[in-house]
Structures are given as C-alpha cells and as structure tokens.
Amino acid sequence: MTKAAVTLADVAAEAGVHPSTVSRVLSRPQLIGEPTRRAVHTAIDKLGYAPNRAARHLAGGRIGAIGVLVPDITNPFFAQVVRAVQRGCRANGQTMLLADTDQRAADELSQARALAGSVDAFVACSPIAATERWLEVVDEAPVVFVNRRAKGVASVALDQEAIVELGVTHLRSGGHHSIGVARGPQSYWSSRARDRAIRRLPDLVEFGPVAPDHAGGLALARDLVASNVTGVLAFNDVQALGIVAGYRAAGLSVPHDLSVVGSDDIAAAAISDPPLTTVAAPVERLGEAAVDIVSRLLEGSTERAEVTLGVSLTGRASTCPVPASSTTSVDKEDRQ
Amino acid sequence: MTKAAVTLADVAAEAGVHPSTVSRVLSRPQLIGEPTRRAVHTAIDKLGYAPNRAARHLAGGRIGAIGVLVPDITNPFFAQVVRAVQRGCRANGQTMLLADTDQRAADELSQARALAGSVDAFVACSPIAATERWLEVVDEAPVVFVNRRAKGVASVALDQEAIVELGVTHLRSGGHHSIGVARGPQSYWSSRARDRAIRRLPDLVEFGPVAPDHAGGLALARDLVASNVTGVLAFNDVQALGIVAGYRAAGLSVPHDLSVVGSDDIAAAAISDPPLTTVAAPVERLGEAAVDIVSRLLEGSTERAEVTLGVSLTGRASTCPVPASSTTSVDKEDRQ
DNA sequence: CTGAAAGCGCTAACAT
C-alpha cells in the first residue's frame, strides 16, 4: 500500500553525484556549480523527489514547520489570520501545524508542548496563558504572539487605542454624546489594552465585560436598551451583530435607536443588515507580519520585534447622526 | 536559546536500562516487566522526557500526524469540520497539519504531495482534484474524503439525496408548489450528487449553478425574483443568507415573498434575521467519522469505508406556508 | 524479558 518514497540517495544516483551534493543543491544552491545543479534538478523532477522532513530535522536542519495556536478556529477573525499565516508559510516552503486551544489556558500550553518537537517556531493567537509559562516555551523555540503584547516575547498586535479613538470619534462626529463601549474578557490582552484606552478618553460609559461573541452582544443589548447611550463601540463585529439582533428582538432598530460600531471588519460585517460600521483591522497583514517575524527569528535575529498595526474606520449603515429627539434620554425612556 | 532536549538515552541512563527497553516501554509496554516499566516511567517523569517525533518517524514508526486539506478555512462549515478533526486527533495523540487549498485543484495536490512525507494520513475536505490523481496519493498514505464519494478512496459524506428531499418536503408541506433548487459548482461532488437527487424529484425548478457563497445567493435572488417560485432550497446556509439579502435589497421579504431553506446549519443560521430554516448537517460527526476511519486505516484495516451521515430539518422563520394569494404567480408578477 | 547492533534519510563538518 505505502509505496517506498524516493530518497535523496536515489536522486544522487540518477544524477550521478554524491548525496551530499544533492543536499547542498537543496539547502545552499549557491555553493554548487551551475551544470551540476541543473543535473540534480532534472533528476529531482524526473523522480518526483520530495525531501523527508523527519530526516532533515533529525540531521539538525530545520523541520520546516511552524505551529499556530488559535483559541477558536470557527471564529472568522482567527480563520482569516490562519489563512494569512498559511499563505506566508507556503511562500517560505514551510508547513503549518494548527491547534485549536478551545480558549483554555491549559490546553494552550499543553498543545504548545506537544508540538514543540514538531515545529521550528510558534505563532500564538490571542494567547491567554501566563507570560511566565510561555517564556518556558520561548526557551525551546521562537514564539510570536498575535494580538497580545508581553515582555520578552515578539508580538504583532492591533493598535487598541486607535480602535477606541476611531470608533468613538466617529460616533462623536455624528453628534453622539452619550457613548457606550463594550469591555471584553480580562483574560485577553486586547481587552486590557482597550480598557486602558477607554479610561484615557473622557465621558465614555463602560459596559461589560461580556463575552466577545453573539451571545455577549445580546446580553449587552439589554443593558444598552436600559441606558441612555445613543451609540456604542462593540468589542468586535460578532458581538456588534449580537447587539443589533438584541435591539431588533426588543422591537428597536439600529441605527435609529442606537448607532453601533464594530471592530475587525469580518466578512459578515459588510453583508449584515444593516451593514456594519466598523473599525477595520488589517487581518491579513497580521498573519503576514507574524510569519515575517518568525522567519526573522529563525534566521537568528535577536531583535525583540513588537509590531503594531494601524486600523481604519469603515463607515456603513449601522451608525447615523444622533436624531435631535434623542439628545436627551426622555424619548427613549418613554418608549420602553 | 534552544535548550537541549531530553533524549530516550538520557532516560535509559537514569533508569539504568538499555535504550531499546525504554523504547519498548513506550510502544509495546506489554512486553516489559512490571518493575522495569515502573522504573522507566519514573525516569521519564523525573526528566520530563518527550519523544522526538522526527526520530520516531525516521526509525520507521508512525509520525503521529495527519494532514487536513480544506478549500477555505474561513468558510464556517470547514472551520467546524477542522475543529472536530483536531479534537479527534488530540484524543488519539496525533497532531494535525492544516492546509488551505484556496479552492484550487492544483494546490490541493501540491499541498498533499508536500505534506506526504510529514503525515501518516490525509483527510481531504470537499476535494476537487481528479480521483485519478488522488489515487496516487492514496498509494503513499491513507486518505479519507470528507463530503465526496470516489471509487477507491474511503469517504464520509452527507446524504445529499436526503438534503434535497427534506428541504423540498418541508416546502411542499407548507403548500408550496413552485419550488426552486440552487445548483452548486460542478467541480464539487456534493453538487453533482445533489443534481442527481434533484432530477429524481418531480417539478423542481433548477437555478444556477452559482457559487455556494453569499455573492452566489445575491445573484440567485435576481433570478428568483423574476421567477414564480414561492420557495427555494439553497445550496448552503451562506448562500441562503445571500438570497435573503438579495430579496431585502429588492424591497421584498423572506419568508413573505419567498420561503428559503438553507443547508448545513452553521452558527449564523440561527442568529440571522429571519432565523434560517435549514437542513442541519452533523458537522462535528463528519470530522469525528473522518478521524475514526483514518485511525482504522492506520491500524491496517483494508475495508473501503463509505460512511453516509444523515441530516435533519431545523425549522425556523425563513419559511412559512404559501400565502393563498401566491398560489398563482399573478400577484407576484404584479408586484414587480 | 532485555541487551546489542543496524539503520531510517538527511545535513554538516571535514577533506580533497
């Protein structure tokens, strides 16, 4: 059933050279003469040779794989990051090992440890385990955090402060004065960073923390309805959609009764009803940057990379200027 | 930076036995005496030993990894399958290598070949490459198709006939007589299988083929509006949501002007507006079954597994009985 | 039941 694979030795025989020459053609082509190299490549193509990763790794070379950890692959945000990372890996001739940690810190670490021997490096998305624990992993292989900042670990993250500013500024420019902001779970760095940004701005009404998902949005909607805010910045788009659904269920409407700004700009944001105004994150670049840093780290770079990616506001129909009648809360309270 | 790992030899030294004994404790414990085994385990725990996968593989053992190929990880259906597969892998102590093929047949094969040396087996989701080409891969490692049936390859698929029957029956029971069905891209087995099911049933109006995504649904909506059907079975939920959006954009409403039945029951189906009536697929079981078959195959089983999973109808608000005024198409044509 | 010895396919010094 399992056919014997073509080995490097087979290629060497076919090309009439020594195995180590073939190896060099593959890893350090510039050390090999043009004619020999050509002959080797011909043999490789003819035989359909593919290097054996295990052997390569064992012999001290790179394993050619990077491990990616995500809290939940069914979350469209992470799915997009994963796809970008995978593309980057392909471009570098790496393969990607994916592990879904199910949002559990313990799983995060155990998965990382299980993969440690099988990958050259890690990309950890929104990790929640203690930095201290992660440092032990960093000791074994390079690690890049996506969407989390931590001392001693390379990272690429979104500018949380800009997210809050952009969202709030957009609402204020629409005449909104009573603006709510949703807080996320404290286990996430992004939540904590956003909290700091929120406190830096005056006159914001905090809601939550609630889960950054649809259910969280629904829960938020109840509090929002009972409040007098006219606009809200959700923690992310999925949650924003939950808020919209909650308002609709209560017989209220977005943006008439509440302007909603999401965050991330996932595919669903553009096609929801109403289309969601959101602070768009460069998700693809998040993944690409992570791969870049990993590659750099694998080349031996020791610089502690801390990339911050900017965001931009995408205006759609879930926000509108505050109606004159809503500048006080009277109208709204009457309606309830 | 990279700490030297504990090797099997270290464990052997610590336990005062020969390395091969340690190896046996790990792979064939029943061949080892109780006291020795205990001593070895103690040493393993003390040293925190973890086997080196590469070496294990190279020495002829299993590599302990399975490769998963998906057309698009940002598609919630596949994301769910992947998560189920990953859980199954974890339970078996396997790791999962994920590759996104970007819906290209060529990438599918090249990814599979690139991974061939790094995995024990493959799970290919909705593959589109020629069976012939895949058979070459099967020659090297066990392969299981998810959502595609093919001669000579193990597979687990949804009962496409049941999907069509359930959806259509639901609409008919609501009094709908003019029922549309959306056809999918012919590159997918599921589309072809569904086409066969469609032709087996009388009086269905075929639409498409169109892409099984939101844009496809939008396109479909235009044709649907121009037709006299009162109910439609979409190819999947995302497309169904597109149809709903298209109707709304045209100033029409679901289910009043058209009853829409989706397929899959992704998370978004339950929380959309209106909530989507859909033919629910046991997505988790799809992934689990794939892992089961792979494991069986790796144990040396030669049975050609062909699992078919049943589906069920989840009634929600995107369908309703046909209004008396719509039993003829007059009313609708007037409205346009 | 356990020790000994021989590689798996590759890379990395070291020669030439």
Next chain:
DNA sequence: ATGTTAGCGCTTTCAG
C-alpha cells in the same frame, strides 16, 4: 566545487 564521514534519536530486528 564536490566527495567522505559521522551521526541526529528512535525503532526494530536479532541474540541471549
């Protein structure tokens, strides 16, 4: 610029 020689850490014969 290419051939030579050792292993990497493990499993698996084969002996005892």
